[in-house]
Amino acid sequence: MKIAVIGTGYVGLVTGVSLAEIGHHVRCVDVDVRKIEQLRTGKVTIWEPGLEELMVKNMAKGRLYFTTDYEVALEQAQVIYIAVGTPESEDGSANTQFVEQAAKQIATMIRDDVVVVMKSTVPVGTNDRIYQLLQENLKHNVRVDVASNPEFLREGSAIEDAFRGDRIVVGANNLKAFEMLEEVNKPFGIPIFKTDIRSAEMIKYASNAFLATKISFINEIANICERVGANVDLVAQGMGMDKRIGHPFLKAGIGYGGSCFPKDTKALIQLAGNVAYDFKLLEGVVKVNQERQTILVERLLERFHSIEGKQITVLGLSFKPNTDDMREATSIIITESLIQLGAHVVCYDPVAMDNAKGILNTEITFASNMIEALGNSDAALILTEWDEFKEVDVQVFKQMKSPIVFDGRNCYAPEVMAEMQIEYYSIGRPNIPITIVK
Template identity: 45%
Template structure:
């Protein structure tokens, strides 16, 4: 099929490359000149494991091309997939301005029947609104489908071909079957439903996963008060098949482009519809608190933050991505600088993205040993494998007293670090101090 994918962000670019790899003729539409120029020049504007190989092969085979002219691309389209950004507004609402702009252009330029597939995450009810406001008024029949994505950044290409399920929301069975043909080479349960229910599946999934993270962080905080160890508690809880082990890792909480935006968005939708989603409000509050808790731990262990030198390991919101959106490290570094600390930070991929978001006084380097030199404390904010296996004996030789380690991901070995002479502090982990 001939597919137009609008928006070359994480979701759109992965979708475009993978659909092209499956043999479809794909045009990626990107309005940002710098990003479009990179894509046409053979340079990916973002990092995603395995994506560069797929991108190069599909471009070379001429199954994938890029343009900034949506109207021209529409002329040949069987399916138009919308994958533009839907960021949060300050009040928690989802900013749908890009969705509206693209939908308006599609309707104005439509000269033959086709299907619009919504990949962007939009609040429940958006599809019906778009049909009423835009697509029902087009000169030609336009079918609308909600097809939410469940890709995890860092392994999105793998997730595309190995999804837990493929969800299609549509009011017409034939249209749903046509969209499911896009995934004919993928073995996964394929679930069809109405449009609004499909939109809700995405929000409900992310809200539930965020709830698990905030719940285990609350349990970890309680462990510290009663003398339990979350590293023993969480795995045993996760052995219950009704609960499962995933998303039970205590620490700094969730970040990224999905969980923060979607929890706030669902909370706003609930309030707008006259319902107070108290559980979700608590999830959001707990997650914000974890970042402040990390700063408090450093303040207590260092006896204050003014003039203290602190190294932060990790800037991306999770390993294997350069994405810093809603990353805990970014907020924590800002807090530390505001409190008078001297901060240096390392990350193997995210430095370029973080540089414009952090105060200029923050020293950035891809080399963790460089930022650890002279530090009195270190915060592990992202559990990159290369940080976990650092030569901690060498690290101690580079640092200054009191040699504090705040393990924001509970990913390090407390006993080993304590034996080396560090003051180790995790989240819900039994404290271990130097003898």
């Protein structure tokens, strides 16, 4: 089938590559000339395990093509995916201007019947608006159907999710659109959940809001565990064994970030407000997450009282491991706080350094590896649970000026750190005093 994908950001690129991999002929279009030129050379514009290999493979087979020309991309397309950004507006709502621009472009150029599929995360009712725009701007006598097909891709695991996801949600208002998308997605072999368009739009927001709620919930439990002497890791493990609860997203830490959870929770709160509903639970989730982002700095100050002039190492900058995405990363807030408090900050991340350099405070020093970052350091903060950090011999911390570690992701066993004479503070777990051996 001939497919066009508008937008080559995270969602658009993964969608285009995945559809090509299952045999479709896909043309991806973007207005960003530099991005398209890079993709044409076989180099991905985002760091996502396995994506570049699949992209190059399908380009070589002639099933995947990148262009800045809308007419080339849309020519004879049977299905057109809209996968452009919906950035957060000042009031917290999703800005759909790029989605609307894409719809107008489609309407003026298509010459054949087509199904327009919304892949971008948009407020409930947006697809109805897009259908109206398409009808108002059509230049030729063709049939255009719209459908909602929200994405559920986890950064760092997007390829796994694309080919082994739990379900594919399709919202449509007529049989033709359902049949077309069933044909498109059949090779994935993933169950397709069919619903009306507005319910499909809501499923995306509700899913992300629920997962964000689990994260904030376990972080609140971590706060109580610290006060009563319980271990939040064991609590979460015991909770997760209940099939009604499950283990995923019950990992205590310093909160969520990224391009989805922060934006989508705020957008859902705003959406609720637009229909005169006060979403108190989700407002609490957002508030809890905001408070988590500064907890390591607060504990650092409790330990040192002042960090002016001290060298603080920050390990991990991306909002989660296996991605170079710095959007809403906790490291942005923490490093800025450290600088304001007079600390000398040294950072290291296995993948996100280039992106971080364009975002973080210019006073920050960037190390080329973990050992360099820890040298002469008064304390280390772990913000991202990269395997490189989790699997390291913890003796590496002994080279610090003072081996003091504040772990925002519970990467190490407190018993091991105590045995190695490393002063260690984690989230929601009892601290084990160091026994000084004379």
